[in-house]
Amino acid sequence: MVHHAFTLAGETLHALPSGALHWPAQGLLAVSDLHFGKSERRVRRGGMALPPYEVQDTLTRLQADLDATRATTVICLGDSFDDLAAQDGLTDDARLWIARLQAGRRWIWAEGNHDPGPVDLGGTHLAELRLPPLTFRHIADPAGQGEISGHYHPKAQIRTRAGTLSRPAFLIDASRVILPAYGTYTGGLRSTDAVLDALMAPDAIAVLTGRQAVAVPMPR
């Protein structure tokens, strides 16, 4: 696993190729926008049925990251569930699995715009988490410093000799990190979008996920 190491507010952080953020000094792993229950919700809302396996897929990847980093604190940066009813739609298998992952770990569900209420799974529910010098919240605050957030599902493009590649990406500057969406079936917002452009400093970088984490100047 080839991660990208960088510092934010003096702390060393690792952007993992999976899209998770690792803070080794704190033994903390942050993931954002898991969107559990997306397919279940689509069916409920009369959309096309997606197979009900995205929860398993997302949990498989999360388990791999936890095994590799041995993180003791997990923070899910909001939009962990596609909506509040999606929690009830989780299968017993998925609930058990989440419980296994939570065992022996501090687990925080930060609230997102899709899932503002408390969660009836284990773990703590918070609007945001401050672990100085860093702050974890769902949506970036333009005035934030040392801030870790998600929400936008950023992705970035890079031109190579073999054509243009597009990947979910971390956006990183001196003040903040915006995490890519970790969930299966989540779309993305191009780094060139005006919202992201306004949030990120001119010298921001994008870290593309995939088999390895690859840093480039943030495509604008």
Add this chain to the structure above:
Amino acid sequence: MSTALPLILTDWFQTKGWAPHPHQLDMLARSHDPALLLIAPTGGGKTLAGFLPTLADLATADHTGLHTLYVSPLKALAADIKRNLQTPVAEMGLPIRIEDRTGDTSAHTKRRQRADPPHILLTTPESLALLTSYEDAPRIFAGLKRVVVDEIHALADSKRGDQLMLALARLQTLCPDLRRVGLSATVDDPAAIARFLARHPDPCPILTADPGPDPDIAMLTTDQPPPWSGGGAAYAIPAVLAQVKAHNTTLIFHNTRAQAEIFFHNLWLANEDALPIGIHHGSLDREQRARVEAAMVAGQLRAIVCTGSLDLGIDWGDVDLVIQIGAPKNVKRLVQRIGRANHRYNAPSKALLVPANRFEVIECLAALEAVKAHDLDGEPRGDGPLDVLCQQILITACAGPFDADTLYAEVTTAGAYATLTRADFDACLDFIATGGYALRAYDRWQRLMQRPDGLWQLRDPRAARQIRMNIGTIQDTDTLKVRFRRNRGGKPLGEIEEAFAATLTPGDTFLIGGQIVRYEGLREMTVEVSPDPGRKPKIATFMGTKFATSTQLSTRILRMLQQEDWPDLPAHITDWLALQARVSRLPEPGRLLIESFPHDGREHACVYGFAGRDAQQTLGLLLTKRMEEMGLDPLGFVATDYATLIWGLKPLTDARALLDPQKLEDGLEAWFKGNAVMKRTFRASATIAGLIDRISAGQRKSGRQATFSSDILYDTLVKYDPDHLLLKITRTEAMRGLVDFGRVREMLERVGDRIDVIRLSRLTPFSAPLFLEMGRVPVEGMARERLMAEAAEELMREAGFS
């Protein structure tokens, strides 16, 4: 049923000054046989031979309700036969009602036909399947005595034919005395067609009409040599026009719709004498097609640019020349196309082949020799596909509750399903009933329930509507209607593929129905355009069918390459072959030539497998996967009918490790998981088997959505239910269909370890055309990761990050 010609028919033949052909009388004499196959050339009075027993019977005895069902693969053919039958029936004054029923028939007429069927109903396999799905099917088909399957050779190779035979099995249950007649063009294996037609295990005698004289067929000579690649044959326009002028009516066949459109456009630009020339292909709107057909019948057209939509026996009367643009790919189809010219019995058909590029010159010559040698190509077809069986179970359920044992007995009377095991049948039934293990949680895929009395029925009777809308096995690429913006509600011009429409931005121009139009916008799933005369079009990439060159034709080409010289080939080709022999070598039968060379900063490997486009494509996918494992960093490949060209970062030197058949086959299994071709195959089978809807009731689903959900379904099943029935079907399909691994395996077995890897300093005459081919496939692998890292490093350095 009478077996001699009744007086009224004898009189009619006499007033016409005709005598019935011997095979027509044979057909009548054997009209009591449960199944009968007639093989006759075009123009041999085949259709009349098929209907003679019906006419004789209806002329001599009263009959109430449906007497004879006629099924043809083409809607247009059904309409044409109706015209051709009505004339003699009217002339004889017979009280026979003849009607057609296809997708084009109005809802009103269809309703009336169900209530009051005509004596003779002309239809297509899909419309027939739909008819059998109605609860009142027993009443509709009551009294049915005969079924005539026209152009059965065209159906026997396809799922449409399998569906038809399952429908006939159903009809035979309803009408046990039903007699079957098949009408076929010349084929390589008549016995296989007979087995396909007859109720298993009934015998099916084969009658063969006099095949008539050999066709007059040659390659078109042009002043200018063909280009190195491409399929347009624009270079041949002046020569083709000259031929059109020299003949009454010419059919100009193309292999794909896009090529037909482009050729038609270029033909009009060069048509200084304003000869009346029309275009006919499956993407054109029905009314447009009908207009062209009518003008053709009226003898108003000098030429028609067409595709497979005119492959089959519509009687155009006055056609005296057939031109085939592009290599025919398949000798059997070529012979059938040639037969379109000159419908007079016992007169030779005249045809010209126009190779679209240099390699096709060789292929055309090989095809000419094969036609002269009466050497038709055919590949045995496997057992009846299970996706079609799944659809048949759904259709049966629509018609009413059914017993599984009875249905199993019924479907195994269809030749293709004679060997169907009960286990496979039960697996299909279980899939239809429950959706299968991975999908059991969804109500929408639990379609059947077993009643206390053991019969199976639809869980929700309302599902019948949805099932009926999905009947059929033809896989249309998703298309959007095109119409002019100014007269909204006006006639559509035709259809284009959704994927193509998605690439259009307002102001773009493309060809449709021979005219250039400007894209204005999309409105409720209709592409709105305005006329745009005189600009160069952005071309409509209709898929059409891309045929792979047949095994037999490929072998002929390889053998031809071994000749000392080539007196029948033009100088520009022999020079090219000689140069290839000098700088590299010519591919040989029983060996596999691989050229390895650097070009334009990348390494290339060109594999001359001569296995046909589909198999070469699969070979490309498998080889690049192996190369990835071997650290050769492949970046992409492109395939033609004769070779696959692969490019990457490192040179290929050892082919033995690369081509290990076992490793390739292992790769195939792994590759099943994420491959786009497999997903396409899956999508087709999943649609036929009723897992995904072709059209959702009320609102049309966009093609991209459908692809999206079918791809996700595929990934899910692969991951969580790898033994799911649909995946088994997909694997079976993959071996013969688009993936054609069968031919890859066959090629590898044939060459064994006789693999020649030649390391060269530059590209070769044979590999050069591949660099101009369309349809490059990128490889997602470490090479790309490496290039990404390289590009990223460069960007970071430029931006001043250390």
